[in-house]
Amino acid sequence: MFVIMTYDVEAKRTNKFRKLLRKYLSHTQYSVFTGDLPEAALLELRNKIHEIIMPGDRVTEITAENRHNVNVVHLLGQKPKNGAVKGKVLATKDASHKSDYQVL
Helix, strand or coil, X not given: CEEEEEXXXXXXXXXXHHHHHHCCCEEEECCEEEEECCHHHHHHHHHHHHHHCCCCCXXXXXXXXXXXXXXXXXXXXXXXXXXXXXXXXEEEEECHHHCCCCCC
């Protein structure tokens, strides 16, 4: 199963979540982790999250049967031009999660 997991917790607690999630998933960006997990490993991860989560903490889990059924688009804000107040959004498709390897 392909898993995308993010967390939003108090700054002093981020290390606990980062260490836990790195044991199961690849650290993609700041508080975003992705990877393929068997159902049993995902259940184990959820149980460990339940042990450390506190009121006010937010963890988001997105799952798909496999990574080939997930489309990822990065939205990046661009600087405004010609005195405009709002900038443009640059949408970039990302299919790196669909390959069996990752180039570092």
